[in-house]
Amino acid sequence: MSSANKRGWTPSKWRVATIKGTAPAKVNLTLHVTGQRDDGYHLLDSLVVFAGVVDRLSATSAPDLRLQVTGPFAMGVPTDASNLVMRAAKALQQARGVKGGAFLNLEKNLPHAAGIGGGSSDAAATLTLLADLWGVSPLSPDMPEVLALGADLPVCLRAPSPIRMSGVGDLLSAVPPLPPCALVLVRPPVAVPTQAVFKALQQKNGSPMEPLPLGLDFDGFSAWLARQRNDLLRPARAIAPDISAAIAKLQAQPGVAAAGMSGSGATCYGLVKDMATARHVARVIQVSHMNWWVAPSAVL
Numbered sequence: 001m002s003s004a005n006k007r008g009w010t011p012s013k014w015r016v017a018t019i020k021g022t023a024p025a026k027v028n029l030t031l032h033v034t035g036q037r038d039d040g041y042h043l044l045d046s047l048v049v050f051a052g053v054v055d056r057l058s059a060t061s062a063p064d065l066r067l068q069v070t071g072p073f074a075m076g077v078p079t080d081a082s083n084l085v086m087r088a089a090k091a092l093q094q095a096r097g098v099k100g101g102a103f104l105n106l107e108k109n110l111p112h113a114a115g116i117g118g119g120s121s122d123a124a125a126t127l128t129l130l131a132d133l134w135g136v137s138p139l140s141p142d143m144p145e146v147l148a149l150g151a152d153l154p155v156c157l158r159a160p161s162p163i164r165m166s167g168v169g170d171l172l173s174a175v176p177p178l179p180p181c182a183l184v185l186v187r188p189p190v191a192v193p194t195q196a197v198f199k200a201l202q203q204k205n206g207s208p209m210e211p212l213p214l215g216l217d218f219d220g221f222s223a224w225l226a227r228q229r230n231d232l233l234r235p236a237r238a239i240a241p242d243i244s245a246a247i248a249k250l251q252a253q254p255g256v257a258a259a260g261m262s263g264s265g266a267t268c269y270g271l272v273k274d275m276a277t278a279r280h281v282a283r284v285i286q287v288s289h290m291n292w293w294v295a296p297s298a299v300l
Contacts, residue, residue, distance in 0.1 A: 017061050019133055022054040023125035024159055024300060025110050026117030026152060027183065027262045027269055030228035034166075036204045041151075041168045045208040047175065047228070050160040051183055052298035055122050056107040057085075059129045064101035065089050071108040084149060088123035089130055091145045096136040111293050113194075114187050115263030120152035124159065141172065160300035164209070176214045178299065179221050182278040184270040185262075186250060186285060187293040188242035192265040200235035218273050222257035225271065236265035243268060246292070253281045267293075 035043035110118040131138040141154035151169030237243040250259040250270035255277040278296035
């Protein structure tokens with residue numbers, strides 16, 4: 001029995017309205033590290049897309065704030081004030097002077113600490129859902145309350161549109177439409193702490209990402225992507241060699257036009273033309289690596 005139920009509180013007792021939403025995986029197809037500020041924050045230049053594999057979130061009117069986490073990756077996810085979902089809810093509540101609360105249910109389908117922005121995407125979805133539930137103005141990506149929640153929050157609030165993210169995650173700019181494509185996401189069962197990856201990064205003043213040209217077809221986009229970098233790949237695979245194995249496995253599959261690592265890892269991606277190819281590649285990899293998380297996904 002949850003601690004909420006021990007105190008005699010249940011979501012149904014206070015249910016007034018329930019709304020639902022999704023929090024898509026954030027995939028960094030590129031990640032150039034272009035500098036480091038005096039305060040230690042790294043300057044980035046990244047093409048971010050959002051994938052059709054998602055966490056699911058519901059919010060129900062309640063007298064105070066509560067969080068329940070379910071789903072295949074619920075284990076180890078806190079439900080107290082340390083969870084970014086709860087921090088986002090509190091930030092909106094305080095910024096807008098909301099007196100009521102909400103019962104939040106997070107269905108965790110995305111692996112956490114995997115380089116695909118699961119926690120940040122969950123928090124962004126929370127801000128959107130609760131603004132609707134409470135009938136208040138949403139927080140914009142450039143507000144201090146949003147920036148205080150982490151570098152990935154602004155870009156996740158712009159989901160599902162592909163976007164170029166630079167600065168410390170606070171500079172967002174539109175990109176030309178991408179050609180139809182899909183992804184195969186693969187995460188070997190390894191932990192890659194973001195802080196350790198950045199600490200091991202030797203070159204912190206790399207060149208920025210090439211501008212994305214207008215009107216690229218799939219082959220042109222694949223060729224453009226092959227010329228870009230993820231500067232965190234080298235230190236990440238030194239910490240977790242299975243990342244190299246995952247990328248090699250993706251590159252070996254017919255139909256995979258480009259492969260790389262998202263964020264600081266350990267999730268890797270293979271770029272393919274369509275969902276049929278993505279599903280086929282995912283089946284092949286899953287059969288040979290049963291302990292890897294493998295997900296075919298549309299690019300939203």
